[in-house]
Amino acid sequence: MPKINVLDDNLINKIAAGEVVERPASVVKELVENSIDASADEIIVEVKDGGKSLIRVTDNGEGMEREDAKLCVERHATSKIKNVGDLFFIGSLGFRGEALSSISSVSDFSLITKTHKDMEGSIVKVENGEVKVNDIGCSNGTIVEVKDLFGNIPARKKFMKPIQTEFGYMMDVVMRYALINKGVFFKLVHNDKIVFSSQKTTSLFDNIVSIYGKDIAKNLVKVFYKSNYVRVYGHISKPALTRNDRQQQNFYINNRPIKSKVVSNAVYDAYHTLLHIDRHPVAVLNIKLNPDSVDVNVHPSKRIVKVFDEERLYKEIFDAVRDSLYSNELIPDARLDDRGYNTVRKYPLQTDKQSVLAVKDEAVKKKVAERAAVGAAGEAKERIGPFLLLGQVSKTYILAENNKGLLIVDQHAAQERINYERFMNEYKKKAVRSQSLVKPRVVNFNAAEAEVLKGNLEFLNRIGFVVESYGASSFILRATPSVFGDVNAGLLFDMVHELSGIGSVIDAEKEKKIIRFACRKSIKAGEEMTVPLMEKLIEELDKTEQPFTCPHGRPTAISISLPELERKFKRVV
Template sequence: MPKIRVLPDILASQVAAGEVVERPASVVKELVENSIDAGAQEIRVDMDRGGSALIRVSDDGCGMSREDALLSLERHATSKLRTAGDLAAILTLGFRGEAVPSIASVSRFRLVTREKDAVAGTEIVVDGGRVNDVRDAGCAPGTVIEAKSLFFNMPARRKFLRAETTEAAHVEHQLRLHALAAPWVRFRLRRDDREVFDLPAVAKPLDRVRQLLGTDLSRELISLPLTHGNGVTVEGYVLPASHARKGRRHQFVFLNGRPVEDSVISRALAEGFRGALADGLHPAAWLWIELEPTLVDVNVHPAKREVRFHKPLDVRDAILDAVLAGLKPAPPPAPLPVVRPPLPDLAVDVVETAPSRTVFRAPQPVLANWDQATASAPVPQLEEMATLEPAVGAVPDFRIIGLLHQRYVLLESGDGLVLFDPKAARERIIFEKLTQHDGTALETQGLLMPVLLELDPRDLDLVIRERMALQEAGIEVEAFGGNTLQIRSLPACVTVEDPRAFLGALMDELLHESSPGVRFALSRVAKIIAKRAAMPVQPRLAETMPLLAELFACDLPYCAADGRPTLSEFGMRELDRRFGVSRG
């Protein structure tokens, strides 16, 4: 008896579903792509319990006949490919013919469809891959597909679904991607019978970006000019470098109408901002790329998220040219003609120097507010500033010498020279105040105007679920509606001039760095807050001794929260050795 067997159709579809249907958002992606391919002008998505209980995608596209509807449930049945040559020039979003049968094999599935000229539509009910019923149905032109109880027959896969809010956030993110890719289509999303958004069709991609980005950030968008080269066309928008973030979730790239992720594109964007971005930051961008279908392979990833370019350098050059042209400063305006006013009637002395010319001596200016006493006042000497006494007796006996490059304070100790880093010291002080408050509630300061931050739906869901961890560090957050996060307080020990910029950078680092398990741990949150709060610290000699007093009241005064030293001492023996001085 042979050991190798041909898998039954249902089992084969379930195996294929393992690659195609990862989570509810995957179902939405595949069905919405089919709706766009069908020429839909309006697409509506309904979901219950994050999509695990129900996903319904309705469109007003071309619809299907009964024969086509039944064929769509067969594996590898598609209307988008005919020959092997078609695979090298794909212009549609879907083409494999696996999505619908894969979804039907892992859910309680229902399809209702009608062509525009048909008298009646067709309804097909499938339960875990088995067709239960096929009948006529009265319905509007277009197609409605329902997938209920996702993975009901695959408990191992269902067990790996995340929280309902997390899965719902992924669905929303996926639909926003398609709304950007197809701005001429109206997109509606409802979650648990509540409307999340309704995006009407627009004429230009810029209008769609504005719908999703909000009024404030839309004002800062920089348009990239339409750029052509080597079969590649690029256009889009970027935000200034000040909005760059750690992750790439704010980069939206569409290749021939398909949302894609590609390192070639990300690197080209970063290179266009070279010199304006710190290491590890990525610019916010919305790019629409048109490329000859024969120059790209879209069949290299099961979920079609990644592509492979035949000439990646051409794509890179086109993106780089577009970004550089968009960021190029505008030429200065032409100078206005100068109209010289008539000379004032000034008293002048006329000096005759020669018969051929006359020299005019202008009157000397008068300094009306000049104070001779002020001018002769002595400048405070450094030694006078160094006489500040430490607030507590634990501070070593230091004498202030001066500042080094406006960054470090030079101190003289009993044994030699000490370099003091006020930024690192302030980090240590803030870190211990955030983490060592003896179990009592941390003292906070309410913001006069709460800060509102627009986040990716997936990031917002994570922050809301971890809000208690943030509250332990003195940051009170709550959902404000849509994808907006409201922040109402900061720790009392933190002083910042621009709370919005501070909190935006803080959230970006929390969300896009470190492993998920320690992302919102108090020690990590406190380290990031301390580091960012200490960044604006400017060393001042008059504040050195009070700062040292606070530092030496800490448990670990000699290092910052990340291990950097706060003070470094160079003893006299080391200095003598360096200079070849011997002491008898």
């Protein structure tokens, strides 16, 4: 007797459903995509018990005629493509023709639909693999109702998560489609309660305001980039607005929500040192590509796509995000709300001497005028602009007035940014300047440390250290990078420890080490600064490529606008 069996269609559908229908959110995704493909501008998603007992999606789209309604629940029946060639020019969200067949095989399924030209609609029910179609009076569009999901597959049903977890997945799906489809009204109802709705808007930004709120929207910068290969548009957050996860990152290719390491890496690399450690930006980016350069037929969920020229896509998205970040002012505005804040000084207030040396007003005004003239002449790229130095607070923060209002600079973060960019520019040009020590220093290491140092001598030489072997575990330090100033042997020990365990020391890791090195030699909090030093620090910060954050992503400065000051002093209402 043969051991190989030919499976019946009902069992085949149930197996296929395992790939297409992972959970209730998968059902919502497929049905919402069908509604969008049908040109609906109103989509209502109603669920009960996290989608376990009911999922109903209602739209006002084109609807289907009776024969199409009957065919739509058959396996691989679709109006989106006709032949193999169409797979390379997919412009719709759905195209495989397997979603409704899969969903109907694992649930109590019904579909009501009517076109604008028909007098009556059609109702389709699937019972034990048998399709039944009848006439029905209904509105234009389509209503798909899915009850008792996985009721006929108990093994799948018991693996569903708690109600709130499953509903959270559905909420995420609806919001992602609502964000990119600005001309569509979405409503999500859970257990007869409206949980989410988005209005039709005329712009993507207005849609973001409607869905994410004003607090997020006001901290976004616009992205618009166009080439003969790609068009990238949307909004990304300023470094001051980040999250502890990637939940509010929304990437689309041709309006399709996608997951792509290429896109994600390009965005994060564009932010580079603007992000604090383990923080993630908010993003809504739509990437428009020629359909023949994208393969969306590589995964059942259709969220993972393959782009044929990934290297070029990476570069152009990187440029799009980088240009937007660098062409906008990223200094965060301060909120003057001190409720719940415990005022404790780290350093004692010294009233017996000035933190800022007295100068005549005429001299200060002259300097401000000179800076303004330089900015107007375009001789220096300035984001902070002309400023009037006011003083130093707690030996940590520099106060200055600029055109916007009150500028507060973190002297340590600012010096980090200056040192980092100066060092990285020299490093990339392979021209790191060294300063010879008057008296070379002999430094002794243990055997393990010595091996690490020997393996990184070439790297250390490239970043400006001149270190030579001097016996089994001893080395002579003859020169150090100029940007670091005075370097003691302790820093060399720290560098060896940081470089240990990296092996061949890839470029990204080297850069992290350089960031740490720059940080160690920056002006620390608690160091009193003179007027010339503070002025020079702000001027050098303004000339850096990205003056708004330190290399670790912390703000270098915050701004308190004049209107905000006037509101706090009740000068305006």
